[in-house]
Amino acid sequence: MSVGEEVETRPRRRRSRAVRFALIVSAILLLLFGVPWWTLLASGNDWPTPVLVTGTIVAAGALLLFPFLMFSGHGGRHRDGPAKIADTTLGIVWVLFVWSLIGQVLTAVLWAAGVAGPARYRIATVVVTVVAVVLLLWGYAEAMRVPRVRRVEVTLDRLGRGLDGLRLVLITDTHYGPIDRVRWSQGVTAAINKLDPDVVAHTGDIADGEVAQRREQAAPLGDVRASLARVYVTGNHEYFSGAQRWVEHMASLGWEALHNRHLVVSRGGDSLVIAGVDDRTAAGSGVPGHHADHEAALEGADPALPILLLAHQPVQIAGAVAHGVDLQISGHTHGGQIWPFHYLVRLDQPALQGLSRHSPRTQLYTSRGTGFWGPPFRVFAPSEITLLTLRAA
Known part of the structure; x- marks a missing residue:
């Protein structure tokens, strides 16, 4: 030719x-x-x-x-x-x-x-x-209601006794969008703070729209309190709405944007690596420097320490298993949001909601999501604010 x-x-x-x-x-x-x-x-x-x-x-x-x-x-x-x-x-x-x-x-x-x-x-x-x-x-x-709190205990074999009982609050898929939900966002923040968390994590899909459009709805995230860390990773919807600007905005609200990087939290003489990777769609988004990179996220981390990984989509669990992660926390699925859409979700994702094990070391917790995408309905798939209490073996 x-x-x-x-x-x-x-x-x-x-x-x-x-x-x-x-x-x-x-x-x-x-x-x-x-x-x-x-x-x-x-x-x-x-x-x-x-x-x-x-x-x-x-x-x-x-x-x-x-x-x-x-x-x-x-x-x-x-x-x-x-x-x-x-x-x-x-x-x-x-x-x-x-x-x-x-x-x-x-x-x-x-x-x-x-x-x-x-x-x-x-x-x-x-x-x-x-x-x-x-x-x-x-x-x-x-x-439209503020989600109920879902309480789950997760035992990690490598977690030190000093971190036994660590309270991790997971929110995800807030999807601030066309319907003004400032009061809802304030209610979510109040519910989180009542749980007295050590770590608060947001695993992406903050909003449908640019920072300038959704700034007021996202503002209450700046009032979230955590004794050790507030951490965030991008979801796929950030890549429709100015991902880098959302990373920078979350940093301005006092959150650690885990853009293929990690931090270490310690208590009682024991430590935990908290890492994050970009969403799996980041590489094809055209946003410079954005792609899921587990090696970069864990570079320099002590291999003897337990690892908590933030990754938006459950399907990213394969990378977590390959890199010896102890617990991955994710969202994305919305639990199907409107029954029976969950059957279609399961064609693409290894888990719909809840705690699952994917290797002798690696577990995955998938949240049903804190907000909703698109249609303002949730049928047989309730939203959640998740309180994960980490336990030493």
């Missing part, structure tokens, strides 16, 4: 990928919006024509507007108005989609039981609608 042919082929490949991506997204959106439309309106309900026409117009309008609102809200400008509408729409449509599929199963059961149409379709429609409304109202309340 000549140089001219190679240069000509590249735009064709890019166009082909773009077309393929557009077709996949279009198919997903048609399913998300189409299944609820079919179940609630068109399948066999025999609704009056005005009801069917009005419902169809609303569904089609939402389908057509959704991608434009999502792009406008979560594109480079982070426009909060469109983002709120798009995110809320996504949450509502996801819940309706899931329960509309279940409604189709219910329709089949009613048919087998001898219930004639359109009654069986209308019964399924009522059930789906009531369940969806209840779950969305409950899910909104769950998302």
Whole structure:
């Protein structure tokens, strides 16, 4: 192939990928919006024509507007108005989609039981609608409240007796975003300080938006108290929103940004290495100097000391195992956030939530997250502020 042919082929490949991506997204959106439309309106309900026409117009309008609102809200400008509408729409449509599929199963059961149409379709429609409304109202309340404290004890074989009982508070995935949550952020800080922590860790995804946009929501993080250390690493969403500026801002709030580095905390004559690595997406973000580097993070650390590692994504546990980490703490999964999305999360991550072991030495704690991303709903995946009490063997 000549140089001219190679240069000509590249735009064709890019166009082909773009077309393929557009077709996949279009198919997903048609399913998300189409299944609820079919179940609630068109399948066999025999609704009056005005009801069917009005419902169809609303569904089609939402389908057509959704991608434009999502792009406008979560594109480079982070426009909060469109983002709120798009995110809320996504949450509502996801819940309706899931329960509309279940409604189709219910329709089949009613048919087998001898219930004639359109009654069986209308019964399924009522059930789906009531369940969806209840779950969305409950899910909104769950998302917007200050998280409950989840208390977990973790035994580390190499932890010295002087550090037995060390109180580590983990927050993650605060996702300060289009919905103003200053009071929520203040409530999170108050809840953390009541726990009298030795170490407080934030494992990334602070915000959706630049520092200038989310400064007020993030400000209460500056009031978090810890007797030994406040530490932070980047998540994948920082790389959509000025990662280096967030690293610098957290440092200005008094947090140690563990940008592929570590520090050592000591108590009672014993010490613990606390290290952090950038998110696994950092290398492809184009932000200079950002990439996950376990070797750099642990360079100069005493190999005899136990290691606590902050890494945003549970899937980064492979690097932790390879480098002899005792405990990795992560977020990212949100516990699935809106059931049953957790099944999709598990396709990408080795853990959804809670404590798990990945080698004779290395354990992983995965938080369900302190905030929420996008849709302001949490269904069967409650948020958490985690109090990890470290125990010597």
